[in-house]
Amino acid sequence: MLKIENLHAQVGDIEILKGLSLELNAGEIHAIMGPNGAGKSTLSYALGGRPGYEITSGSVNFDGQDLLELDPHERAAAGIFLGFQYPVEIPGVSNLQFLRESLNSQRKSRGEEPLSGAEFIKLAKEKAGLLKMDMDMLKRAVNVGFSGGEKKRNEMVQMGIIDPKLAILDETDSGLDIDALRVVGSGINAIMRKPDKAVLLITHYQRLLDLVKPDFVHVLAGGRIVKTGGPELALQLEEEGYEAVAA
Amino acid sequence: MSATLPLPTWRDEAWRYADLKALEPVWPKLDGPEKITVAEGDTASRQITTLPIIDDVGIVDLDISIGDNATFALHVLASAADYGRIQVKVTLGKGAHFELGGAILGSGTQTLEIVTETIHAEPNATSNQVVRSVLAGKATGSFLGRINVVRNAQKTDAAQSVKAMLLDRTATANAKPELEIFADDVKCAHGATVGELDKQALFYMASRGLPPELAQKLMLQAFIADAFVSMEDDAARETIERKALEVLERLS
Numbered sequence: 001m002l003k004i005e006n007l008h009a010q011v012g013d014i015e016i017l018k019g020l021s022l023e024l025n026a027g028e029i030h031a032i033m034g035p036n037g038a039g040k041s042t043l044s045y046a047l048g049g050r051p052g053y054e055i056t057s058g059s060v061n062f063d064g065q066d067l068l069e070l071d072p073h074e075r076a077a078a079g080i081f082l083g084f085q086y087p088v089e090i091p092g093v094s095n096l097q098f099l100r101e102s103l104n105s106q107r108k109s110r111g112e113e114p115l116s117g118a119e120f121i122k123l124a125k126e127k128a129g130l131l132k133m134d135m136d137m138l139k140r141a142v143n144v145g146f147s148g149g150e151k152k153r154n155e156m157v158q159m160g161i162i163d164p165k166l167a168i169l170d171e172t173d174s175g176l177d178i179d180a181l182r183v184v185g186s187g188i189n190a191i192m193r194k195p196d197k198a199v200l201l202i203t204h205y206q207r208l209l210d211l212v213k214p215d216f217v218h219v220l221a222g223g224r225i226v227k228t229g230g231p232e233l234a235l236q237l238e239e240e241g242y243e244a245v246a247a
Numbered sequence: 248m249s250a251t252l253p254l255p256t257w258r259d260e261a262w263r264y265a266d267l268k269a270l271e272p273v274w275p276k277l278d279g280p281e282k283i284t285v286a287e288g289d290t291a292s293r294q295i296t297t298l299p300i301i302d303d304v305g306i307v308d309l310d311i312s313i314g315d316n317a318t319f320a321l322h323v324l325a326s327a328a329d330y331g332r333i334q335v336k337v338t339l340g341k342g343a344h345f346e347l348g349g350a351i352l353g354s355g356t357q358t359l360e361i362v363t364e365t366i367h368a369e370p371n372a373t374s375n376q377v378v379r380s381v382l383a384g385k386a387t388g389s390f391l392g393r394i395n396v397v398r399n400a401q402k403t404d405a406a407q408s409v410k411a412m413l414l415d416r417t418a419t420a421n422a423k424p425e426l427e428i429f430a431d432d433v434k435c436a437h438g439a440t441v442g443e444l445d446k447q448a449l450f451y452m453a454s455r456g457l458p459p460e461l462a463q464k465l466m467l468q469a470f471i472a473d474a475f476v477s478m479e480d481d482a483a484r485e486t487i488e489r490k491a492l493e494v495l496e497r498l499s
Contacts, residue, residue: 050450076456088451092469098452101465106456141469158455 001026001198002067002166007058009039009046016042018223019058024166029192029199031209031234034220035242040202041085043220044170048082049075062166076102077109079165081158083172085202087151090142095154096124098142099161106162127160131187148175156187167192168200173208185211206238221246264389264421266330266358273304280310280336287314287340294483295323295333296490303329315340315369322348322478324487325359325388326494336364339372347376348474351411352494353386353418360389360421367396367403367433374404379471380411382418383498389421394435396428403433411441412470414498467495 002024009017016039024030034040045053047060049072060067062078070078090098104114115123128135131153143151152172159167169188173181189212192199201212209217209231217233218225219242226246227233237245254274255262285291298305305328313319317340325331337345345365353359365374380388388411396403411420422439444466452462471491478484 048450048454051446071459072450072453073456073458073462076454082454084451084454088445088447090445090448090452090466090469092472093465098457098465099455101461102452102455102457105458105461109456162455 001063002200003059003061004047005059005061007043007046007060008056009042010054010056011042011052015056016223017046020220020224022218022225024198024200026165026198027195028215029201029212030216030218031201031203031214032218032220032225033203033234033237033242038220039223040220041170044082044168044200044202047075047080047168048072073105074109076162076164077106081162081164081167083155083159083167083169085170085174087143087146087155089144089146091144093142095138095140095142096121099124099138099158103162124157124161127157127191130160130190131157132183133157149177149180152176153180153184156184156191160187160191163191165196166198166200168202170202171204172201173203173205181207182211188212206234209234219246260425261334261362261364261391261393264358264360264387264391265332269304269330269358270306273301273306276301277306277308280308280334283309283311283319285311285313285317285319285343288316289314290318292320292322292478292480292483294478294487295321296487298325298328298331298333300328305331307333309335311335311337311345313337313339313343313345313372316342318344318346320346320348320477320479322475322483322487323361324350324352324491324494325361326350326352326491328359329357331357331359332362333360334362336366337374338366338368339374341369342371343369344372345374346477347374347378348477349376349378349390350471350474350491351378351380351382351388351390352471352491352498353380353388354383354498355386356384357386358389359386360391362389362391364393365395365405367394367400367405370400371402372400372404374406375477376407376409377474377477378407378409378422379474380420381414381467381471381495381498382411382420383414385415385417385419387419387421389423391421391423391425392437393425394427396426396430396433396435398429400430401432403430403435405433405435407437407439408473409437409439410470410473412467413441413443464492464495467498468492471495
Protein backbone atom coordinates (compact mmCIF):
# COMPACT_ATOMS: atom_id res chain seq x y z
CA MET A 1 0.00 0.00 0.00
CA LEU A 2 2.71 2.47 1.01
CA LYS A 3 6.30 2.17 -0.09
CA ILE A 4 8.82 4.73 1.10
CA GLU A 5 12.28 4.44 -0.41
CA ASN A 6 15.39 6.28 0.71
CA LEU A 7 13.44 9.38 1.73
CA HIS A 8 15.40 12.52 2.50
CA ALA A 9 13.53 15.52 3.86
CA GLN A 10 14.61 18.83 5.26
CA VAL A 11 13.06 21.68 7.16
CA GLY A 12 14.81 24.92 6.30
CA ASP A 13 18.47 23.97 5.85
CA ILE A 14 18.40 21.07 8.27
CA GLU A 15 18.11 17.56 6.93
CA ILE A 16 15.89 15.51 9.22
CA LEU A 17 15.03 12.36 7.29
CA LYS A 18 18.23 10.81 5.99
CA GLY A 19 17.33 7.92 3.78
CA LEU A 20 14.25 6.43 5.38
CA SER A 21 12.74 3.32 3.84
CA LEU A 22 9.56 1.62 4.97
CA GLU A 23 6.87 -0.55 3.45
CA LEU A 24 3.31 -1.10 4.69
CA ASN A 25 0.91 -3.62 3.24
CA ALA A 26 -2.86 -3.61 3.51
CA GLY A 27 -4.07 -5.19 6.73
CA GLU A 28 -0.96 -4.21 8.69
CA ILE A 29 -0.41 -1.96 11.66
CA HIS A 30 3.09 -0.57 12.02
CA ALA A 31 4.38 1.31 15.04
CA ILE A 32 7.23 3.78 14.83
CA MET A 33 9.07 4.58 18.02
CA GLY A 34 12.12 6.64 18.54
CA PRO A 35 13.82 9.25 20.67
CA ASN A 36 12.86 12.92 20.59
CA GLY A 37 14.14 14.66 17.49
CA ALA A 38 14.52 11.42 15.51
CA GLY A 39 12.22 12.68 12.74
CA LYS A 40 8.93 10.98 13.63
CA SER A 41 6.73 14.05 13.19
CA THR A 42 8.73 15.12 10.15
CA LEU A 43 7.92 11.75 8.56
CA SER A 44 4.19 12.28 9.12
CA TYR A 45 4.27 15.85 7.82
CA ALA A 46 6.39 14.87 4.82
CA LEU A 47 3.86 12.18 3.95
CA GLY A 48 1.00 14.67 4.42
CA GLY A 49 2.68 17.27 2.21
CA ARG A 50 2.99 20.03 4.77
CA PRO A 51 4.52 23.21 3.27
CA GLY A 52 8.04 23.78 4.57
CA TYR A 53 8.92 20.06 4.65
CA GLU A 54 11.00 19.69 1.55
CA ILE A 55 11.68 16.28 0.07
CA THR A 56 15.17 16.37 -1.41
CA SER A 57 15.36 12.80 -2.65
CA GLY A 58 13.73 9.40 -2.47
CA SER A 59 10.25 8.25 -3.42
CA VAL A 60 6.90 7.49 -1.85
CA ASN A 61 4.45 5.29 -3.64
CA PHE A 62 0.89 4.99 -2.36
CA ASP A 63 -1.43 2.52 -4.03
CA GLY A 64 0.48 2.79 -7.30
CA GLN A 65 0.58 6.60 -7.30
CA ASP A 66 3.55 8.89 -6.76
CA LEU A 67 2.40 10.46 -3.51
CA LEU A 68 4.91 13.29 -3.65
CA GLU A 69 3.28 14.60 -6.84
CA LEU A 70 0.01 15.25 -5.02
CA ASP A 71 -1.12 18.34 -3.10
CA PRO A 72 -2.08 17.80 0.57
CA HIS A 73 -5.84 17.73 -0.14
CA GLU A 74 -5.28 15.29 -3.02
CA ARG A 75 -3.36 12.97 -0.69
CA ALA A 76 -6.36 13.03 1.64
CA ALA A 77 -8.68 12.19 -1.25
CA ALA A 78 -6.34 9.36 -2.26
CA GLY A 79 -7.00 7.84 1.16
CA ILE A 80 -4.39 9.16 3.58
CA PHE A 81 -5.42 10.50 6.97
CA LEU A 82 -3.03 12.41 9.20
CA GLY A 83 -3.76 12.35 12.93
CA PHE A 84 -2.07 15.43 14.37
CA GLN A 85 0.06 15.50 17.48
CA TYR A 86 -1.29 19.01 18.07
CA PRO A 87 -4.70 19.32 16.39
CA VAL A 88 -5.32 22.86 15.16
CA GLU A 89 -8.11 25.14 16.36
CA ILE A 90 -10.28 26.77 13.71
CA PRO A 91 -12.40 29.50 15.30
CA GLY A 92 -15.87 30.02 13.88
CA VAL A 93 -15.94 26.86 11.73
CA SER A 94 -18.06 24.08 13.23
CA ASN A 95 -16.75 20.53 13.29
CA LEU A 96 -19.80 19.30 11.42
CA GLN A 97 -19.51 21.87 8.64
CA PHE A 98 -15.76 21.29 8.38
CA LEU A 99 -16.08 17.51 8.17
CA ARG A 100 -19.00 17.50 5.79
CA GLU A 101 -17.21 19.88 3.42
CA SER A 102 -14.02 17.81 3.77
CA LEU A 103 -15.71 14.48 3.16
CA ASN A 104 -17.73 15.77 0.23
CA SER A 105 -14.63 17.37 -1.32
CA GLN A 106 -12.91 13.98 -1.13
CA ARG A 107 -15.93 12.21 -2.57
CA LYS A 108 -16.19 14.74 -5.39
CA SER A 109 -12.57 14.27 -6.37
CA ARG A 110 -13.13 10.48 -6.45
CA GLY A 111 -16.20 10.92 -8.64
CA GLU A 112 -18.62 9.88 -5.88
CA GLU A 113 -21.93 11.56 -5.01
CA PRO A 114 -21.83 13.98 -2.06
CA LEU A 115 -23.55 12.90 1.17
CA SER A 116 -26.75 14.75 1.99
CA GLY A 117 -27.08 16.61 5.30
CA ALA A 118 -29.15 13.80 6.82
CA GLU A 119 -26.78 11.05 5.63
CA PHE A 120 -23.83 12.94 6.99
CA ILE A 121 -25.40 13.55 10.42
CA LYS A 122 -26.20 9.85 10.69
CA LEU A 123 -22.59 8.95 9.91
CA ALA A 124 -21.23 11.59 12.32
CA LYS A 125 -23.49 10.33 15.13
CA GLU A 126 -22.34 6.76 14.61
CA LYS A 127 -18.63 7.66 14.71
CA ALA A 128 -19.00 10.08 17.62
CA GLY A 129 -20.78 7.28 19.49
CA LEU A 130 -17.93 4.89 18.74
CA LEU A 131 -15.48 7.33 20.33
CA LYS A 132 -17.92 8.23 23.13
CA MET A 133 -17.97 11.86 22.08
CA ASP A 134 -20.96 14.09 22.67
CA MET A 135 -22.63 15.31 19.45
CA ASP A 136 -22.74 18.80 20.98
CA MET A 137 -18.96 18.91 20.72
CA LEU A 138 -19.23 18.29 16.99
CA LYS A 139 -21.46 21.33 16.69
CA ARG A 140 -18.78 23.51 18.26
CA ALA A 141 -15.93 25.20 16.41
CA VAL A 142 -13.13 22.81 15.43
CA ASN A 143 -11.02 22.07 18.54
CA VAL A 144 -11.77 25.49 20.08
CA GLY A 145 -11.98 25.15 23.85
CA PHE A 146 -11.32 21.39 23.65
CA SER A 147 -8.96 19.86 26.21
CA GLY A 148 -5.87 18.05 24.92
CA GLY A 149 -7.65 14.70 25.31
CA GLU A 150 -10.82 15.93 23.59
CA LYS A 151 -8.77 17.14 20.64
CA LYS A 152 -7.22 13.68 20.23
CA ARG A 153 -10.60 12.01 20.51
CA ASN A 154 -11.91 14.45 17.91
CA GLU A 155 -9.09 13.39 15.58
CA MET A 156 -10.34 9.83 15.82
CA VAL A 157 -13.96 10.85 15.22
CA GLN A 158 -12.73 12.64 12.10
CA MET A 159 -10.84 9.53 11.04
CA GLY A 160 -14.00 7.47 11.49
CA ILE A 161 -16.07 9.84 9.38
CA ILE A 162 -13.46 10.16 6.65
CA ASP A 163 -12.74 6.40 6.64
CA PRO A 164 -9.25 6.49 5.10
CA LYS A 165 -7.20 3.62 3.65
CA LEU A 166 -4.06 4.62 5.52
CA ALA A 167 -3.94 6.45 8.85
CA ILE A 168 -0.72 8.07 10.00
CA LEU A 169 -1.25 8.82 13.68
CA ASP A 170 1.31 11.10 15.28
CA GLU A 171 1.34 10.60 19.05
CA THR A 172 -2.41 10.21 19.20
CA ASP A 173 -1.95 8.75 22.69
CA SER A 174 -0.25 11.79 24.21
CA GLY A 175 -2.50 13.86 26.43
CA LEU A 176 -5.03 11.08 26.97
CA ASP A 177 -6.03 9.77 30.38
CA ILE A 178 -6.28 6.00 30.88
CA ASP A 179 -9.99 5.75 30.10
CA ALA A 180 -9.73 7.98 27.03
CA LEU A 181 -6.74 5.95 25.84
CA ARG A 182 -8.85 2.81 25.99
CA VAL A 183 -11.68 4.47 24.02
CA VAL A 184 -9.26 5.79 21.41
CA GLY A 185 -7.47 2.43 21.18
CA SER A 186 -10.67 0.52 20.54
CA GLY A 187 -11.74 3.27 18.10
CA ILE A 188 -8.57 2.77 16.06
CA ASN A 189 -9.16 -1.00 16.02
CA ALA A 190 -12.83 -0.62 15.00
CA ILE A 191 -12.12 1.87 12.23
CA MET A 192 -8.77 0.74 10.87
CA ARG A 193 -8.17 -2.94 11.76
CA LYS A 194 -9.42 -4.19 8.40
CA PRO A 195 -7.85 -6.22 5.59
CA ASP A 196 -7.91 -3.29 3.15
CA LYS A 197 -6.51 -0.67 5.54
CA ALA A 198 -3.20 0.12 7.19
CA VAL A 199 -1.99 2.21 10.12
CA LEU A 200 1.29 3.91 10.89
CA LEU A 201 1.30 4.62 14.62
CA ILE A 202 3.88 7.05 15.89
CA THR A 203 4.19 6.71 19.65
CA HIS A 204 6.55 6.93 22.59
CA TYR A 205 4.79 4.47 24.82
CA GLN A 206 3.89 0.83 25.09
CA ARG A 207 0.45 1.68 26.58
CA LEU A 208 -1.20 2.33 23.21
CA LEU A 209 0.43 -0.75 21.69
CA ASP A 210 -1.20 -2.92 24.36
CA LEU A 211 -4.54 -1.80 22.94
CA VAL A 212 -3.68 -1.51 19.25
CA LYS A 213 -1.43 -4.48 18.63
CA PRO A 214 1.16 -3.69 15.97
CA ASP A 215 2.32 -6.26 13.43
CA PHE A 216 5.66 -4.50 13.10
CA VAL A 217 7.62 -2.14 15.30
CA HIS A 218 10.29 0.13 13.86
CA VAL A 219 12.86 2.23 15.63
CA LEU A 220 13.46 5.61 13.99
CA ALA A 221 16.70 7.28 15.00
CA GLY A 222 18.79 9.89 13.25
CA GLY A 223 16.34 10.15 10.37
CA ARG A 224 16.42 6.44 9.45
CA ILE A 225 14.75 3.21 10.45
CA VAL A 226 17.51 1.55 12.41
CA LYS A 227 15.72 -1.56 13.61
CA THR A 228 12.56 -3.46 12.76
CA GLY A 229 10.89 -6.25 14.69
CA GLY A 230 7.61 -7.60 16.00
CA PRO A 231 5.62 -6.39 19.01
CA GLU A 232 8.33 -7.71 21.31
CA LEU A 233 10.66 -4.96 20.12
CA ALA A 234 8.43 -2.33 21.74
CA LEU A 235 8.64 -4.19 25.05
CA GLN A 236 12.40 -4.43 24.77
CA LEU A 237 12.58 -0.68 24.07
CA GLU A 238 10.46 0.07 27.09
CA GLU A 239 12.82 -1.95 29.30
CA GLU A 240 16.19 -1.11 27.85
CA GLY A 241 15.73 2.31 26.20
CA TYR A 242 16.42 3.47 22.67
CA GLU A 243 20.13 3.83 23.07
CA ALA A 244 20.75 0.22 24.03
CA VAL A 245 18.36 -1.27 21.47
CA ALA A 246 19.18 0.91 18.49
CA ALA A 247 22.93 0.81 18.93
CA MET B 248 -20.23 66.97 3.06
CA SER B 249 -21.92 69.36 0.73
CA ALA B 250 -21.07 71.82 -1.99
CA THR B 251 -20.71 74.58 0.57
CA LEU B 252 -17.89 72.85 2.44
CA PRO B 253 -14.30 72.69 1.21
CA LEU B 254 -12.86 69.33 0.20
CA PRO B 255 -11.28 67.64 3.23
CA THR B 256 -7.51 67.16 3.38
CA TRP B 257 -5.32 64.37 4.77
CA ARG B 258 -4.50 66.66 7.69
CA ASP B 259 -8.02 66.19 8.85
CA GLU B 260 -7.82 63.13 11.18
CA ALA B 261 -11.09 61.67 9.97
CA TRP B 262 -9.87 61.72 6.36
CA ARG B 263 -6.21 60.75 6.73
CA TYR B 264 -6.55 57.44 4.84
CA ALA B 265 -9.20 58.64 2.37
CA ASP B 266 -8.85 58.54 -1.41
CA LEU B 267 -9.28 62.29 -1.84
CA LYS B 268 -8.45 62.17 -5.54
CA ALA B 269 -11.42 59.91 -6.19
CA LEU B 270 -13.55 61.99 -3.86
CA GLU B 271 -12.83 65.37 -5.42
CA PRO B 272 -15.09 65.19 -8.52
CA VAL B 273 -17.88 63.61 -6.47
CA TRP B 274 -17.66 65.97 -3.52
CA PRO B 275 -19.94 68.73 -4.88
CA LYS B 276 -22.61 66.17 -5.76
CA LEU B 277 -22.94 64.87 -2.20
CA ASP B 278 -25.79 65.82 0.05
CA GLY B 279 -25.16 66.41 3.70
CA PRO B 280 -25.56 63.64 6.26
CA GLU B 281 -28.79 61.71 6.49
CA LYS B 282 -30.32 62.34 9.90
CA ILE B 283 -31.75 59.38 11.81
CA THR B 284 -33.54 59.92 15.08
CA VAL B 285 -34.54 57.03 17.33
CA ALA B 286 -37.22 58.13 19.80
CA GLU B 287 -36.99 57.42 23.52
CA GLY B 288 -37.34 53.71 24.26
CA ASP B 289 -37.52 52.70 20.59
CA THR B 290 -35.49 50.06 18.76
CA ALA B 291 -34.39 50.63 15.19
CA SER B 292 -31.88 49.15 12.78
CA ARG B 293 -30.40 49.69 9.35
CA GLN B 294 -28.48 47.38 7.03
CA ILE B 295 -26.36 48.69 4.21
CA THR B 296 -25.16 46.03 1.81
CA THR B 297 -24.56 48.22 -1.23
CA LEU B 298 -22.97 51.64 -1.24
CA PRO B 299 -24.74 54.37 -3.25
CA ILE B 300 -22.31 54.76 -6.14
CA ILE B 301 -21.57 58.01 -7.98
CA ASP B 302 -18.62 57.77 -10.42
CA ASP B 303 -17.24 54.63 -8.68
CA VAL B 304 -17.30 56.40 -5.33
CA GLY B 305 -19.74 55.31 -2.64
CA ILE B 306 -20.29 57.50 0.40
CA VAL B 307 -22.69 56.85 3.23
CA ASP B 308 -22.99 59.67 5.74
CA LEU B 309 -25.25 59.21 8.76
CA ASP B 310 -25.97 61.43 11.73
CA ILE B 311 -27.79 59.31 14.26
CA SER B 312 -29.38 60.49 17.46
CA ILE B 313 -30.46 57.71 19.83
CA GLY B 314 -32.96 58.79 22.48
CA ASP B 315 -32.98 57.75 26.13
CA ASN B 316 -33.15 53.97 26.55
CA ALA B 317 -33.41 53.52 22.79
CA THR B 318 -31.31 51.17 20.64
CA PHE B 319 -29.97 51.52 17.13
CA ALA B 320 -28.16 48.74 15.27
CA LEU B 321 -26.25 49.45 12.10
CA HIS B 322 -24.75 46.67 9.95
CA VAL B 323 -22.73 47.53 6.90
CA LEU B 324 -20.83 45.87 4.11
CA ALA B 325 -18.23 48.05 2.43
CA SER B 326 -17.16 46.44 -0.83
CA ALA B 327 -18.08 47.58 -4.33
CA ALA B 328 -16.51 51.00 -4.88
CA ASP B 329 -13.11 52.35 -5.93
CA TYR B 330 -13.42 54.55 -2.90
CA GLY B 331 -16.03 53.68 -0.32
CA ARG B 332 -16.64 55.43 2.96
CA ILE B 333 -19.20 54.84 5.65
CA GLN B 334 -19.15 57.78 7.99
CA VAL B 335 -21.31 57.69 11.08
CA LYS B 336 -21.84 60.19 13.85
CA VAL B 337 -23.85 58.84 16.74
CA THR B 338 -25.11 60.68 19.81
CA LEU B 339 -26.42 58.51 22.63
CA GLY B 340 -29.01 59.51 25.21
CA LYS B 341 -29.35 58.13 28.75
CA GLY B 342 -29.15 54.33 28.83
CA ALA B 343 -29.13 54.16 25.02
CA HIS B 344 -27.29 51.51 23.00
CA PHE B 345 -25.50 51.70 19.66
CA GLU B 346 -24.42 48.56 17.86
CA LEU B 347 -22.22 48.61 14.77
CA GLY B 348 -21.19 45.57 12.78
CA GLY B 349 -19.13 46.21 9.68
CA ALA B 350 -17.27 44.18 7.11
CA ILE B 351 -14.76 45.74 4.74
CA LEU B 352 -13.95 43.50 1.78
CA GLY B 353 -11.50 44.99 -0.69
CA SER B 354 -9.21 44.01 -3.52
CA GLY B 355 -7.40 45.62 -6.46
CA THR B 356 -6.69 49.26 -5.59
CA GLN B 357 -9.87 49.86 -3.63
CA THR B 358 -9.86 52.19 -0.64
CA LEU B 359 -12.64 51.39 1.81
CA GLU B 360 -13.25 52.86 5.22
CA ILE B 361 -15.61 53.01 8.12
CA VAL B 362 -15.31 56.15 10.22
CA THR B 363 -17.34 56.53 13.38
CA GLU B 364 -17.72 59.24 15.97
CA THR B 365 -19.65 57.98 18.96
CA ILE B 366 -20.70 60.60 21.47
CA HIS B 367 -21.70 59.30 24.86
CA ALA B 368 -23.53 62.46 25.89
CA GLU B 369 -25.47 61.04 28.85
CA PRO B 370 -24.87 58.44 31.58
CA ASN B 371 -25.44 54.68 31.36
CA ALA B 372 -25.26 54.39 27.58
CA THR B 373 -23.47 51.51 25.85
CA SER B 374 -21.92 51.08 22.43
CA ASN B 375 -20.38 48.09 20.71
CA GLN B 376 -18.53 48.25 17.41
CA VAL B 377 -17.20 45.20 15.59
CA VAL B 378 -15.38 45.60 12.29
CA ARG B 379 -13.77 42.83 10.23
CA SER B 380 -11.74 43.52 7.10
CA VAL B 381 -10.49 41.15 4.44
CA LEU B 382 -8.09 42.82 2.04
CA ALA B 383 -6.40 41.49 -1.08
CA GLY B 384 -4.21 42.99 -3.81
CA LYS B 385 -3.29 46.59 -3.09
CA ALA B 386 -6.52 47.44 -1.31
CA THR B 387 -6.62 49.67 1.76
CA GLY B 388 -9.21 49.11 4.47
CA SER B 389 -9.48 51.48 7.42
CA PHE B 390 -11.49 51.85 10.57
CA LEU B 391 -11.32 55.08 12.49
CA GLY B 392 -13.39 54.97 15.62
CA ARG B 393 -13.59 58.01 17.79
CA ILE B 394 -15.39 57.82 21.11
CA ASN B 395 -16.22 60.89 23.13
CA VAL B 396 -17.43 60.42 26.67
CA VAL B 397 -18.62 63.76 28.08
CA ARG B 398 -18.08 64.82 31.68
CA ASN B 399 -21.38 63.62 33.12
CA ALA B 400 -21.67 60.40 31.08
CA GLN B 401 -20.84 58.09 34.01
CA LYS B 402 -21.26 54.31 33.63
CA THR B 403 -20.58 54.53 29.92
CA ASP B 404 -19.59 51.17 28.43
CA ALA B 405 -18.05 51.51 24.98
CA ALA B 406 -16.34 48.65 23.15
CA GLN B 407 -14.53 48.39 19.82
CA SER B 408 -13.14 45.25 18.23
CA VAL B 409 -11.32 45.65 14.94
CA LYS B 410 -9.61 42.82 13.09
CA ALA B 411 -8.15 42.74 9.63
CA MET B 412 -7.00 39.81 7.51
CA LEU B 413 -4.54 40.50 4.72
CA LEU B 414 -4.63 38.00 1.86
CA ASP B 415 -1.66 39.66 0.18
CA ARG B 416 1.31 41.44 1.72
CA THR B 417 0.60 44.36 -0.62
CA ALA B 418 -2.73 45.16 1.05
CA THR B 419 -3.03 47.71 3.86
CA ALA B 420 -5.18 47.77 6.97
CA ASN B 421 -5.50 50.75 9.28
CA ALA B 422 -7.22 50.61 12.65
CA LYS B 423 -7.36 53.69 14.78
CA PRO B 424 -9.32 53.88 17.98
CA GLU B 425 -9.45 57.37 19.45
CA LEU B 426 -10.85 57.83 22.92
CA GLU B 427 -11.68 61.14 24.55
CA ILE B 428 -12.97 60.52 28.04
CA PHE B 429 -14.02 63.22 30.47
CA ALA B 430 -16.02 61.10 32.91
CA ASP B 431 -14.25 58.97 35.54
CA ASP B 432 -16.50 55.93 35.96
CA VAL B 433 -16.52 54.43 32.47
CA LYS B 434 -15.43 51.32 30.57
CA CYS B 435 -13.91 51.78 27.12
CA ALA B 436 -12.44 48.60 25.66
CA HIS B 437 -10.74 48.51 22.30
CA GLY B 438 -8.78 45.86 20.49
CA ALA B 439 -7.24 45.74 17.04
CA THR B 440 -5.34 43.04 15.18
CA VAL B 441 -3.98 42.66 11.68
CA GLY B 442 -3.05 39.19 10.50
CA GLU B 443 -2.88 36.64 7.73
CA LEU B 444 -4.72 33.36 7.29
CA ASP B 445 -3.43 30.76 9.73
CA LYS B 446 -1.14 28.51 7.66
CA GLN B 447 -1.33 25.69 10.19
CA ALA B 448 -5.12 25.73 9.96
CA LEU B 449 -4.95 25.73 6.17
CA PHE B 450 -2.72 22.64 6.19
CA TYR B 451 -4.92 20.96 8.78
CA MET B 452 -7.96 21.56 6.59
CA ALA B 453 -6.11 20.35 3.47
CA SER B 454 -5.12 17.18 5.34
CA ARG B 455 -8.84 16.42 5.69
CA GLY B 456 -9.37 16.84 1.95
CA LEU B 457 -10.43 20.47 1.63
CA PRO B 458 -9.00 22.17 -1.46
CA PRO B 459 -7.19 25.43 -0.59
CA GLU B 460 -9.84 27.74 -2.05
CA LEU B 461 -12.59 26.07 -0.03
CA ALA B 462 -10.52 26.06 3.17
CA GLN B 463 -9.83 29.76 2.73
CA LYS B 464 -13.49 30.47 2.08
CA LEU B 465 -14.57 28.67 5.26
CA MET B 466 -12.03 30.55 7.35
CA LEU B 467 -12.90 33.96 5.92
CA GLN B 468 -16.62 33.31 6.25
CA ALA B 469 -16.09 32.52 9.94
CA PHE B 470 -13.86 35.57 10.36
CA ILE B 471 -16.36 38.12 9.06
CA ALA B 472 -19.34 36.41 10.75
CA ASP B 473 -18.28 38.22 13.96
CA ALA B 474 -19.46 41.47 12.39
CA PHE B 475 -22.99 40.21 11.88
CA VAL B 476 -23.51 37.98 14.91
CA SER B 477 -25.31 40.83 16.72
CA MET B 478 -28.10 40.97 14.11
CA GLU B 479 -31.35 39.84 15.63
CA ASP B 480 -33.24 39.41 12.37
CA ASP B 481 -32.08 36.04 11.00
CA ALA B 482 -33.30 36.75 7.46
CA ALA B 483 -31.47 40.09 7.34
CA ARG B 484 -28.31 38.44 8.67
CA GLU B 485 -28.47 35.73 6.04
CA THR B 486 -28.91 38.34 3.32
CA ILE B 487 -25.86 40.37 4.34
CA GLU B 488 -23.76 37.23 4.92
CA ARG B 489 -24.68 35.83 1.52
CA LYS B 490 -23.76 39.11 -0.11
CA ALA B 491 -20.45 39.17 1.80
CA LEU B 492 -19.71 35.60 0.72
CA GLU B 493 -20.24 36.51 -2.94
CA VAL B 494 -17.68 39.28 -2.56
CA LEU B 495 -15.26 36.99 -0.68
CA GLU B 496 -15.40 34.41 -3.45
CA ARG B 497 -14.24 37.04 -5.90
CA LEU B 498 -11.43 38.15 -3.58
CA SER B 499 -9.85 34.75 -3.14
